Amino acid sequence: MADYNPTLTAPYGANKKDRRVGRGSSSGRGSTAGRGNKGQQSRSGGKVYIGFEGGQMPLFRRIAQRGFSNFPFKKEYACFNVSDINAKYSDGETVDKKTLIEKGLLKGSVLSVKILANGEITKKLTFNVDKISAAAKSKIEAAGGTVNLISAEKKD
Numbered sequence: 001m002a003d004y005n006p007t008l009t010a011p012y013g014a015n016k017k018d019r020r021v022g023r024g025s026s027s028g029r030g031s032t033a034g035r036g037n038k039g040q041q042s043r044s045g046g047k048v049y050i051g052f053e054g055g056q057m058p059l060f061r062r063i064a065q066r067g068f069s070n071f072p073f074k075k076e077y078a079c080f081n082v083s084d085i086n087a088k089y090s091d092g093e094t095v096d097k098k099t100l101i102e103k104g105l106l107k108g109s110v111l112s113v114k115i116l117a118n119g120e121i122t123k124k125l126t127f128n129v130d131k132i133s134a135a136a137k138s139k140i141e142a143a144g145g146t147v148n149l150i151s152a153e154k155k156d
Contacts, residue, residue, distance in 0.1 A: 076110065076111065082139055085125065088103045088105060089125055091125075093126075100113065114132065115132040121145070129147075
């Protein structure tokens with residue numbers, strides 16, 4: 001501790017006291033504690049949601065819903081490139097949802113798997129997946145592999 005210097009101090013304004021509210025009228029922030037007078041905002045836990053209009057019907061509910069939303073019908077796919085598959089699998093293996101989870105490529109919550117054509121594939125693999133791009137299918141078959149598409153009817 002040869003470098004210890006007792007004359008060092010923090011620069012002015014570096015250390016500030018916390019503002020303590022609600023500690024009596026002489027503190028300058030007593031009584032209402034800086035929150036103004038009455039009303040929802042002055043209460044503990046008093047807040048309103050985004051779009052709240054003081055009890056009036058909010059704009060997003062006043063305007064009619066128009067058009068079609070595909071949200072309830074959308075299908076989500078976990079997409080994998082053939083380069084990802086080529087790196088993790090050895091020759092002669094089967095690529096399906098179960099083996100993708102075992103290899104750590106897929107989390108179990110995804111319902112469908114799609115294979116895309118980015119990269120090269122050199123191994124002879126069997127694919128049992130929901131969807132595959134045309135380019136990926138041609139690359140897999142050129143490497144000696146086979147593709148079996150799982151239909152939606154079989155899953156249900």
